Amino acid sequence: MLVIKNGTVLDVKNSRYINCDILIEDEKIVKMEKDIQPGENDCVIDATGKIVTPGLVEAHCHLGLIGDSVGAENEDINERSNPVCPELRAIDAIDPMDKVFEEAYQGGVTTAATGPGSGNVVGGQFAAIKTFGKRIDSMVIKAPVAMKCAFGENPKRFYGSTREKPTTRMAIAAILRELLMKTVEYMNKKEKAKNDLNKQPKLDMKFEAMIPVIKKEIPLKAHAHKASDIFTAIRIAKEFDINMTLDHSTGAAEIADELAKEKFDMIVGPSLGHRTKVELAHKSFKTAGILNKAGIKISITTDSPVIPLHHLNICAALAVKEGLDKWEALKAITINPAEILGIDNRVGSLDTNKDADIVIWSGEPLDIMSQVLYTIIDGKVIYKR
Template sequence: MILIKDGRILTMEGKCYEKGSILIENGKIKEIGEHIVAPLDASIIDASGKIIMPGIIDAHCHLGMWEDAIGFEGADGNEMTDPITPHLRAIDAINPMDRTFKEAYEGGVTSVATGPGSANVLGGQFAAIKTYGDRIDDMIIKDPIAMKCAFGENPKRVYHDRKQAPSTRMATAAILREILFKAKEYAQKLEKAKEDSSKKPAFDMKMEALLPVIKGEMPLKAHAHRADDIFTSIRIAKEFGVKITLDHCTEGHLIADAIKEEGLSAIVGPSFGDRSKFELKNLTFKTAGALSKKGVKIAIMTDHPVIPLQYLPMCAALAVKAGMDEEEALKAITINPAEILGIDDLVGSIQEGKDADIIIWDGHPFKLDSHVDYTMIDGKVVYKRK
């Protein structure tokens, strides 16, 4: 057992303990309160004067897919030979030995959704993982967690250079519609085959990968920066009755009312950096706050390695500087991404029964001179600042 005692606890569950303690047993949070009596065999972490919060979560990154300081040999996030690759799985490319995992958990990031890039119309399957470990199979929270799809400049640029479709936004949308229609038809044939096995279609790995999407069990994770691309992603999702998350959502602040009306969440970022392409011309840290004030559930993301994961708190702090409510910004890197990803039963807040993914700071996480003193993942101290 471990007892973290006498720290200021930001639970992300609507309650804050000014001087609270947390009892951890078998990797889970057993008890939270102001006066917890430590069992005799418990290890004690004195958090007096410190801030305790749940492990930070990035809802969209490419951790382990593009290895650090390598180049082509470590670039495994985009299979740029076919615009439709739903059968690719992130877990087959993630290298947890990459040093950016250590940098992530030392910076307080304990869980991420990581997966393929945006070169393809359908890029493959994202996974939710913990950031500590040396074998990806032991780090998985949920796999697959989403199906990556992409709109806008990236797929058209990649395949224009190859002189094949899509080289326009029209073709991107048409290709996505076609594959979703085929997946829907494939699912219908499988259903009919339950009564007559002779009607069972030939095995198709791409179609099999899309069945959870068609059945509404797994969302499309839509890379869309520009407002028109955001609307196209919504249009197609509604046509096929599939779930969707709006990732990047760079021009979301320009269409905040519409996003709220659609009842969708937004995973916003990366907002730190230059406007490297036309669809980023309206890039601003104001987006997250503008959407949040309309009542849209927001997660803030790094798109690592675009922004290294350890700087996710800084990105949230810059959103606050641009007008976002501080409490909402904290939620945007903890409980909100957990809820958007559908893993909030395990992570995202300090609550009895959840995984003991806990960060202890020596100051407020939005202050640049604050340090992570402890990182705990599944109740294990994986980092302690000397």
């Protein structure tokens, strides 16, 4: 067993710090209270004067799908042959040996939702994974955790340059609607046929992959920057009565009042860096605070590799500097993304029976000068500074 003694522990759900010890056994947190007495053979970490937090959670990135310092040989983020690829699974391409995994957990990020990029209208299945391991199968928390789709400039540019469909926003929306309609038709035929193989529709991997979206088992993960694209995404989600998260949303601040009525969770960013294209014209660290104050559940994203994943806490700190409440910023990189991804039963906060994914900091996690002293994943110390 492992005991963390005398730490100042972040109770993220109640926006406070508490003084308590943490007992870890068999990959789980089994006890959180003062003055836990370790056994003779227990490993003890003295966290006196240190801050103890849940491992940070990234709700949208492309970890392990673009090789660090490699190039085209290890770039598996977008399948360029077809704008509709729901059957693709991120876990079939993620490379846990990439250097960025080590940097992630050394920066306190222990969980990440990673998957295809935004070149396609439907890019494939995201997975929620731990950031430490050799084999992706043993790192998965939930796969699939979402189905990636994209609106606006990226699919237009990706296929428009070859004069293939889609070249307009109208075509992007039409392609997604067609896929959803055909999935509903395919699913209904399967359910009507039941066990009669003669009546079953011909197997189609695209529709099979989309059935969990129609059944609300996983959400659409909608890449949308511009306000008009955000509204198109919402329009389609409501048409088909499906769950959806709105990812990036850099143009969302100007429509926060309308978005507050809709109650879709939003993954905000990446907000650091230049405005490299038209869709990023309204990119700002102010957006997270504006959306939060409008009553929208937000999470902050690096969109790694756009921003290195180990700078997730810095992105949250910069949002605080621009108006986001400190406690809401901490939630936006811990419990909120865990809830948005539907994995909060395991990660995102320090609670008994949850995975023992814990970070011990030299100071406040939103202080740029604070250092990660220990990272613990599944009850094992996998990094010690």
